[in-house]
Amino acid sequence: MNTHEQGFDGRRILVSGASSGIGRAIAIELLQHGARVVLLGRRKEKLEETAQLSGIPEHAEVAVQDLTCLEGIGPAVNEMSARLGRFYGLCHCAGVVQTLPLAASKPERVRAMLNLNFVAGLELARAIIQRDVLAESGGSILWITSIYAHVGAPGQIGYCASKGAITAAVRAMALELAGRKVRVNCISPGLVRTEMTEAENSRMSKEQWARIASLHPLGVGEPRDVARAAVFMLDPNNRWITGSDLVVDGGYTLQ
Numbered sequence: 001m002n003t004h005e006q007g008f009d010g011r012r013i014l015v016s017g018a019s020s021g022i023g024r025a026i027a028i029e030l031l032q033h034g035a036r037v038v039l040l041g042r043r044k045e046k047l048e049e050t051a052q053l054s055g056i057p058e059h060a061e062v063a064v065q066d067l068t069c070l071e072g073i074g075p076a077v078n079e080m081s082a083r084l085g086r087f088y089g090l091c092h093c094a095g096v097v098q099t100l101p102l103a104a105s106k107p108e109r110v111r112a113m114l115n116l117n118f119v120a121g122l123e124l125a126r127a128i129i130q131r132d133v134l135a136e137s138g139g140s141i142l143w144i145t146s147i148y149a150h151v152g153a154p155g156q157i158g159y160c161a162s163k164g165a166i167t168a169a170v171r172a173m174a175l176e177l178a179g180r181k182v183r184v185n186c187i188s189p190g191l192v193r194t195e196m197t198e199a200e201n202s203r204m205s206k207e208q209w210a211r212i213a214s215l216h217p218l219g220v221g222e223p224r225d226v227a228r229a230a231v232f233m234l235d236p237n238n239r240w241i242t243g244s245d246l247v248v249d250g251g252y253t254l255q
């Protein structure tokens with residue numbers, strides 16, 4: 001057993017978006033480092049696959065939940081904590097991206113991104129920090145935002161806004177929750193190969209994709225590159241890190 005495994009010591013963490021890509025890799029990495037993980041997403045079979053891939057399915061719990069139903073989030077977290085026990089942490093990784101130029105950025109389309117990427121995470125955080133849900137010794141909340149919280153891109157107005165909202169809110173949340181020993185941080189990944197980017201990729205020409213990839217000095221990332229950083233940020237031993245935004249982008253934003 002390494003020191004990380006001792007670090008999580010069976011603490012319970014909810015990971016949204018655990019059915020694919022970055023969220024799946026984070027869930028697997030956390031399970032392999034000794035956490036108990038609630039795997040949340042809409043696709044049950046994919047969540048079960050995540051549990052199996054970790055090699056420790058008995059420490060994983062599948063929670064099928066559509067986070068666009070915001071009213072369902074609080075009751076679902078309450079039900080889980082009553083049944084499973086208190087939570088130590090949350091990683092909000094579920095997200096969507098839609099490329100929309102300004103002219104196409106109609107309220108309902110922008111709201112769909114804001115709701116899932118930001119408001120649903122806030123609802124999860126609000127539910128988890130309840131006094132009878134959160135571990136008495138404190139906790140850790142991690143958001144997966146994006147380099148698009150830091151830099152712009154044409155057609156990404158709504159997505160950039162949804163990720164920027166997270167980065168700003170993390171600072172306020174970190175200050176508000178410090179007294180309860182709850183740390184709040186975010187990670188801003190660059191381009192990572194996942195279902196999300198494969199879908200974007202299929203809409204781009206080979207040259208467009210190659211151009212974006214070439215802007216990452218260390219190349220395009222893999223989900224595990226972000227997952228390793230997520231484990232570090234959530235690790236209870238890293239007790240003095242709060243309000244941070246860890247950029248994990250292979251050097252993209254250095255230029």
Ligand SMILES: NC(=O)c1ccc[n+]([C@@H]2O[C@H](COP(=O)([O-])OP(=O)(O)OC[C@H]3O[C@@H](n4cnc5c(N)ncnc54)[C@H](OP(=O)(O)O)[C@@H]3O)[C@@H](O)[C@H]2O)c1
Pocket residue numbers: 016017018019020021022023040041042043044046065066067068093094095096097116117144145146147188189190191192193194195196197
């Ligand atoms: N890939 C990148 O290059 C990149 C870069 C920077 C930031 N990010 C961010 O990283 C996060 C994960 O992205 P990814 O690339 O891993 O994407 P992905 O492979 O498409 O995964 C998205 C996850 O979100 C879940 N999800 C989507 N809609 C949901 C809903 N209504 N309710 C509950 N869960 C829902 C999906 O699960 P179900 O379909 O099972 O519901 C899936 O597990 C996102 O927040 C994204 O913005 C990604």
